[in-house]
Amino acid sequence: MFYDLIRPLLFSFDPETAHEAAIAALHWAGRLLSAARPPEASPVEIMGLRFPNRIGLAAGLDKNGEAIDGLARMGFGFLEIGTVTPRAQPGNPRPRLFRLPEARALINRMGFNNYGVNALVANVKAAKYKGILGINIGKNMGTPMARATEDYLAAFAEVYEVASYVAINVSSPNTKNLRQLQEASELDQLLARLKEAQSQLAEQHGRYVPLALKIAPDLDTVEISDIADALRRHLIDAVITTNTTLARDKVAGMPHSDEMGGLSGAPLLDASTAVTRQLAQELAGEVPVIAAGGVLDGADARAKIEAGASLVQVMSGLVFRGPGLVRECVRATAAMPEPESPSESG
Numbered sequence: 501m502f503y504d505l506i507r508p509l510l511f512s513f514d515p516e517t518a519h520e521a522a523i524a525a526l527h528w529a530g531r532l533l534s535a536a537r538p539p540e541a542s543p544v545e546i547m548g549l550r551f552p553n554r555i556g557l558a559a560g561l562d563k564n565g566e567a568i569d570g571l572a573r574m575g576f577g578f579l580e581i582g583t584v585t586p587r588a589q590p591g592n593p594r595p596r597l598f599r600l601p602e603a604r605a606l607i608n609r610m611g612f613n614n615y616g617v618n619a620l621v622a623n624v625k626a627a628k629y630k631g632i633l634g635i636n637i638g639k640n641m642g643t644p645m646a647r648a649t650e651d652y653l654a655a656f657a658e659v660y661e662v663a664s665y666v667a668i669n670v671s672s673p674n675t676k677n678l679r680q681l682q683e684a685s686e687l688d689q690l691l692a693r694l695k696e697a698q699s700q701l702a703e704q705h706g707r708y709v710p711l712a713l714k715i716a717p718d719l720d721t722v723e724i725s726d727i728a729d730a731l732r733r734h735l736i737d738a739v740i741t742t743n744t745t746l747a748r749d750k751v752a753g754m755p756h757s758d759e760m761g762g763l764s765g766a767p768l769l770d771a772s773t774a775v776t777r778q779l780a781q782e783l784a785g786e787v788p789v790i791a792a793g794g795v796l797d798g799a800d801a802r803a804k805i806e807a808g809a810s811l812v813q814v815m816s817g818l819v820f821r822g823p824g825l826v827r828e829c830v831r832a833t834a835a836m837p838e839p840e841s842p843s844e845s846g
């Protein structure tokens with residue numbers, strides 16, 4: 501309701517200025533108000549973690565972990581911050597974020613603008629939040645693809661002590677060639693090295709931090725099957741479906757539809773849910789699926805769970821619907837049954 505009133509004001513600014521204002525407001529709300537507890541609506545246990553409800557914040561809204569306590573007040577069952585890279589980097593030149601209001605969609609080509617992993621870890625340590633915190637990691641733009649693994653390993657080691665889980669982002673369309681890490685042989689190598697690092701870090705810190713792989717929606721069914729195999733083989737703890745899309749068919753002809761970058765919001769819903777459904781079927785509970793893409797209301801969130809997801813993340817929907825979206829989705833997914841476990845599905 502309140503958001504309906506202030507939305508025209510926010511939308512009168514360019515999207516990135518509105519975003520910066522929202523992060524600053526959330527930062528101060530979090531500092532000035534007492535710690536928040538998420539609504540406990542049918543908790544879900546996956547990756548060895550207990551999620552108080554099924555609705556989380558997707559990566560990219562709070563890249564540096566500056567607004568954790570403010571975001572926690574919205575009622576999320578978990579937050580994912582980042583993508584963070586080992587070193588600070590400015591990202592692509594502005595403008596790099598566009599609204600397509602008639603489609604309830606965004607196009608972004610931010611390019612992993614962030615203050616670097618050390619700044620993020622310091623922000624996490626300063627936060628009051630005690631809930632589940634995923635940290636999404638990526639590679640610096642200046643790191644050659646041949647050395648990409650080193651960036652993931654460096655970021656993983658730095659965030660390990662403060663993360664509930666770590667998401668490996670190989671699916672942003674805005675870092676040149678990043679998505680090639682989703683191809684079988686490259687993915688195999690990356691996952692093997694990260695799992696090796698995970699064992700060492702678990703021993704060193706006395707705590708196992710799960711790894712989730714975040715993938716693109718722009719994959720064919722064979723590529724998705726190959727990814728399912730890799731997730732199983734490497735005992736990856738979860739998969740996040742999906743990042744933004746390069747497809748533009750649903751927004752053709754609209755202002756900004758030709759901007760380069762990833763499309764998110766309502767037009768992504770069906771394509772993203774299709775990836776969720778295929779992976780959930782193939783993985784049959786062995787690796788849980790976290791769904792993101794086009795959730796604009798409670799019914800969309802339910803559709804993700806019905807497709808086999810254990811948890812749902814939202815991002816663009818917050819821009820168009822405001823913070824009330826979170827509690828609406830929490831309520832809509834609260835009474836839904838757990839996805840089948842492998843033993844139940846045979």
Ligand SMILES: Cc1cc2nc3c(=O)[nH]c(=O)nc-3n(C[C@H](O)[C@H](O)[C@H](O)COP(=O)(O)O)c2cc1C
Pocket residue numbers: 558559560561563582583597606608610612636669672714742743744764765766768792793794795813814815816817
């Ligand atoms: C402005 C913007 C920035 C994003 N940045 C990231 C990012 O840094 N890392 C990431 O994994 N996904 C990023 N995403 C993708 C979202 O996490 C999410 O996967 C995608 O937008 C689909 O969900 P939605 O339709 O609810 O927005 C970004 C999306 C937007 C709109």
